[in-house]
Amino acid sequence: MSAASVEASLTAERQKRQHAGPLPNIPAISLKPFREGAEEGKKRVAAEWDRACREVGFIKIVDHGVPKEVIDMCWSATEAFFERPLEEKSAVPMTANYPYGYSAMGGENLLASLDKAAETPGDLKEMWNVCFGSDTPAADHPPPRWPAESEREQLAYRAYDRALAGLADTLYRVCALALGLEEDWFVPKNTQHRNVVRAIHYPALKPPAVPKPGQVRASAHTDYGSLTILRLGGEFPGGLQVMGATGEWIDVSTTAEEDAFVINLGDLMARWTNDRWMSTPHQVINPPSEVAAVARRISIAYFCNINMDAMVECIPSCAGEQGSKYEPIAAGAWLMRKHEQTQKGQRCYEKGQS
Ligand SMILES: O=C(O)CCC(=O)C(=O)O
Numbered sequence: 220m221s222a223a224s225v226e227a228s229l230t231a232e233r234q235k236r237q238h239a240g241p242l243p244n245i246p247a248i249s250l251k252p253f254r255e256g257a258e259e260g261k262k263r264v265a266a267e268w269d270r271a272c273r274e275v276g277f278i279k280i281v282d283h284g285v286p287k288e289v290i291d292m293c294w295s296a297t298e299a300f301f302e303r304p305l306e307e308k309s310a311v312p313m314t315a316n317y318p319y320g321y322s323a324m325g326g327e328n329l330l331a332s333l334d335k336a337a338e339t340p341g342d343l344k345e346m347w348n349v350c351f352g353s354d355t356p357a358a359d360h361p362p363p364r365w366p367a368e369s370e371r372e373q374l375a376y377r378a379y380d381r382a383l384a385g386l387a388d389t390l391y392r393v394c395a396l397a398l399g400l401e402e403d404w405f406v407p408k409n410t411q412h413r414n415v416v417r418a419i420h421y422p423a424l425k426p427p428a429v430p431k432p433g434q435v436r437a438s439a440h441t442d443y444g445s446l447t448i449l450r451l452g453g454e455f456p457g458g459l460q461v462m463g464a465t466g467e468w469i470d471v472s473t474t475a476e477e478d479a480f481v482i483n484l485g486d487l488m489a490r491w492t493n494d495r496w497m498s499t500p501h502q503v504i505n506p507p508s509e510v511a512a513v514a515r516r517i518s519i520a521y522f523c524n525i526n527m528d529a530m531v532e533c534i535p536s537c538a539g540e541q542g543s544k545y546e547p548i549a550a551g552a553w554l555m556r557k558h559e560q561t562q563k564g565q566r567c568y569e570k571g572q573s
């Protein structure tokens with residue numbers, strides 16, 4: 220993908236945002252009134268959520284109800300995982316057919332998910348992905364694969380997955396009310412969900428490991444699924460940036476004290492809502508060179524993916540006067556095509572396919 224075509228695709232995203240006024244930062248929403256259950260509080264949260272999804276597509280949530288111990292356990296299991304020798308991590312590789320497991324430094328190029336031929340170098344990160352699935356998984360759901368002697372990681376990730384699946388359920392309920400649907404509208408779409416815990420390690424950049432021209436920690440992209448729930452680390456500058464209303468990049472970080480998750484919407488949600496809500500471009504930039512040799516960063520993303528065979532077609536309350544803008548698509552087919560695009564050396568999609 221040439222620099223010009225990257226710019227063109229990001230410009231299109233910027234144009235979509237022109238209707239919204241510039242916002243100084245991403246909005247923050249407390250889930251407390253929703254979790255308390257009173258109708259009035261739920262409605263208020265849903266209205267804030269709708270506005271944030273229409274104008275920004277990125278939201279900080281606080282009072283989310285996920286126990287701190289569960290987050291801390293997953294965090295320390297993640298640090299321990301990335302300290303394993305490369306052979307142990309590589310024992311469970313991410314492949315074209317298994318979109319989970321371990322992906323080594325440079326193994327993914329997120330920019331490639333926006334177009335068909337990204338020629339920039341792979342992203343400066345390694346990743347560990349686990350998909351536990353729902354309590355009633357599809358028959359073809361692959362059981363999670365683990366490296367040897369990983370009981371601690373397995374327990375910590377399992378607990379995190381459970382807690383985040385619960386949070387995802389709450390967020391889908393907020394989405395449903397925000398779209399004028401019955402609160403449990405998304406429940407049947409998630410009976411066989413494929414939510415993924417993705418731990419990401421962006422190592423410190425010590426010479427000779429310095430970025431190649433154009434190489435960044437996570438290249439500009441939009442997420443593919445419905446909702447992403449991010450837990451951010453990183454006490455150093457050089458982190459997540461989100462495209463704001465007028466196309467500028469906004470730095471997004473969280474502090475330990477605020478105990479927030481950062482939520483963003485993915486392409487399927489934008490499509491489902493007929494672009495009422497945004498799947499916002501974002502990236503992770505490199506740390507400034509003065510601190511690059513020590514500035515390691517970890518984040519844990521939780522990608523909420525609905526049932527693979529669920530059809531995504533314009534939600535009735537989003538059709539408006541113009542009607543549906545997109546053809547219905549199966550969620551799984553969409554996700555797998557995106558995954559294949561980003562795997563280095565596995566560009567098995569047809570050229571010319573959109
Ligand atoms: O690490 C982060 O802060 C964001 C990662 C991300 O956007 C992704 O993996 O899709």
Ligand SMILES: [Fe+2]
Pocket residue numbers: 440441442501
């Ligand atoms: Fe992302």
